[in-house]
Amino acid sequence: MIQASDVKWSKAEKKVAQGAFDKAHERELNALMAEVRERGGAIAAPEDMWRLHDFLSAKRHDIDGKYDYRYSNLIFVFARLVREGWLQLDELDGLDADKRTKVGALARM
Amino acid sequence: MIQASDVKWSKAEKKVAQGAFDKAHERELNALMAEVRERGGAIAAPEDMWRLHDFLSAKRHDIDGKYDYRYSNLIFVFARLVREGWLQLDELDGLDADKRTKVGALARM
Numbered sequence: 389m390i391q392a393s394d395v396k397w398s399k400a401e402k403k404v405a406q407g408a409f410d411k412a413h414e415r416e417l418n419a420l421m422a423e424v425r426e427r428g429g430a431i432a433a434p435e436d437m438w439r440l441h442d443f444l445s446a447k448r449h450d451i452d453g454k455y456d457y458r459y460s461n462l463i464f465v466f467a468r469l470v471r472e473g474w475l476q477l478d479e480l481d482g483l484d485a486d487k488r489t490k491v492g493a494l495a496r497m
Numbered sequence: 498m499i500q501a502s503d504v505k506w507s508k509a510e511k512k513v514a515q516g517a518f519d520k521a522h523e524r525e526l527n528a529l530m531a532e533v534r535e536r537g538g539a540i541a542a543p544e545d546m547w548r549l550h551d552f553l554s555a556k557r558h559d560i561d562g563k564y565d566y567r568y569s570n571l572i573f574v575f576a577r578l579v580r581e582g583w584l585q586l587d588e589l590d591g592l593d594a595d596k597r598t599k600v601g602a603l604a605r606m
Contacts, residue, residue: 417543424546428537434526437533441553448550 397459404482405462412474413455420447463487467494506568513591514571521583522564529556572596576603 397405427440456465469475470491477495480488506514533553540546565574578584579600586604589597 417546421540421543421546424549425538425540428540428549429534431530431534431537434530437526437530437553438557440533440537441550441557444546444550444553448547 395460397462398484401483401487402459404480405459405466406457408466408469408475408479409455409457409462411479412469416451416474420451463490464494466491467497470495471497504569506571507593510592510596511568513589514568514575515566517575517578517584517588518564518566518571520588521578525560525583529560572599573603575600576606579604580606 424440424444427436427443431437431440454465454468466475466480467490470477471494477488477492480491483491533549536545536549536552540549563574563577575584575589576599579586580603586597586601589600592600
């Protein structure tokens with residue numbers, strides 16, 4: 389259920405949300421870059437290269453879809469980022485209690 | 498103009514053609530692997546990674562289309578490989594003179 393508290397974001401909450409979103413994005417990209425550097429540097433056969441290409445295609449599509457900064461969707465985005473380990477729940481301190489509770493509950497689903 | 502000599506390949510010619518084709522393919526893949534290893538290892542920003550992905554998408558499409566081993570098409574494939582430097586004309590020694598002349602002429606176009 390979408391409730392008023394999900395839709396209304398105060399100025400202070402928006403600042404927390406944007407910071408957490410950017411931090412998670414940066415972490416995931418840094419992890420991906422490290423993996424691509426490692427896999428790229430270890431290419432020994434054409435199959436390794438095509439597998440790296442397939443991997444990058446999938447990751448790019450996944451990341452493009454995941455980091456969708458619309459306030460109507462942000463609770464779900466944060467829940468996924470917490471579930472995947474790109475964000476800690478306490479990095480959302482500053483959002484109202486109702487939003488944090490929802491993110492936490494959705495992250496455990 | 499497609500002439501009989503383009504279409505008919507003797508057993509000996511087929512062996513030369515397959516060897517030259519495989520050699521060029523191997524060279525191009527080796528060069529590409531070296532470039533991907535280097536670019537992959539040097540990724541410092543997300544943009545570098547997405548550019549590498551775009552580059553690999555284009556190269557994969559290009560290579561998939563280029564290495565088309567049908568005898569009806571092989572004169573054109575060889576001409577392109579010579580033009581691009583993946584094959585030397587003298588590696589086609591053993592094909593009849595008419596085929597070699599055509600490959601050489603098309604390669605200079």
